[in-house]
Amino acid sequence: MIQVDAALEKILSSINKIGDEDISIANALGRVLAEDLISRVDHPPNRVSAMDGYAVRSKDINSPPPVRLKQVGESSAGNRFNGLLKELQTIRIFTGARIPENADTIIIQENVIKEKEHILIQKTEVPGKYIRQSGLDFKKGDVLLKSGTRLNFRNIALIAAMNIAWIKVTRKPRIAIFSSGSELVYPGDEIGPDQIISSNSIGLSALIEASGGSPINLGIAIDDMSIIRQKLSNLMNVDLLVTIGGASVGDYDLIRRILGEAKNKIKISRVAMRPGKPLIFGKLQGIPILGLPGNPVSAGVTAILYLVPAINKLVGSDNYQNPIESAITTINLEKNDSRQDYLRAKLSRKKNGELSATPFNYQDSSMLLNFAKAECLIIRAPFAKALKKGNRVKIIRLDYFS
Secondary structure (H helix, E strand, C coil): CCCCCHHHHHHCCCCCCCCCCEEEEECCCCCCCCCCCCCCCECCCCCCCCCCEEEEHHHHCCCCCCCCEEEEEEEECEEECCHHHHCCCEECCCCCCEECCCCEEEEEHHEEEEEECEECCCCCCCCCCCCCCCCCEEEECEECCCCCCCCCCCHHHHHHCCCCCEEEECCCEEEEEECCCCCCCCCCCCCCCEECCCCHHHHHHHHHHHHEEEEEEEEEECCCCHHHHHHCCCCCCCCCEEEEECCCCCCCHHHHHCCCCCCEEEEEECCCCCCCCCEEEECCCCCEEECCCCCCCHHHHHHHHEEEEEEEEHCCCCCCCCCEEEEECCCCCCCCCCCCCEEEEEEEEEECCCCEEEEECCCCCCCCHHHHCCCCEEEEEECCECCCCCCCEEEEHHHHHC
């Protein structure tokens, strides 16, 4: 039985980044860059005002206030003032508007009294005040985003400001999902006396999509070797196969038996963790296959720990691992056995701002309701000693996977 970290390392070392495609930045949310992005422009492109007010020459406001200047025009964003300021002249200027070449100071409107064609400056400013220089934010030729960055809305706004409309990203990995079990039916179907709803494939499809993949649901197969083989025989253009159920060692756990046949390779068969010990990783027809347990919580936890990092590796993300944080446990925790434990827990914030975590009383791997309510997983290492409440524990926050 392999440890959690070793299992993850073995899975990631067996997976390679897939190919790229060009897309519009309008469709880039959540995608992973496959190239460094270099700005095509200075930002801002010209000297502009940071405030509404008046553009002046500092040498015209050297005397003590009030200073009287003649207004000879205005400059607004997209409509600059054409020309230069002469002695004791000013223009009205608005935020984001281009500044005349020989102006070097902005007087904010709050410090000005307006008189027909003149203004009275009540408070002067130092030269350069409230002026955004050309290229203040970034300059043409600057590398602003690196390959491997997963794009959020802020990145996309930056790319647009760089004057880039199309980008190269890793294509979405095609991930096939296959459920096995004679007891399974889809939501909305008639439920027989010995059947249950197949919830895992629906939930994992959503997780795959949220993680940047394209799920392909291969459906449900009853516990029959020939039917399962047929389902798995035509895996075209698939980057990863995820099976649900059939990963344990029972008489009806057939996925494990099929993977044990000739030409298929099992690299992982059990992991020292709870929930999720019966986990499989190997290759089927040369395609990486991740076999998850059938219990809903086991499937969900193992998907977070192994499937999400595998997707990150496929798309070339610069960060494969799930972020680990810490919180204060609100209850005493018992000593742990040889398996790494992932306790489903609620989060709250103490008055001092620290996170605290409260595990659910029941940690059964079939209890989907508690898993849905959980906000984090508390990580308990193998053979961890008993821990008094008020001590710090490692957690994985579940809101990252919504």
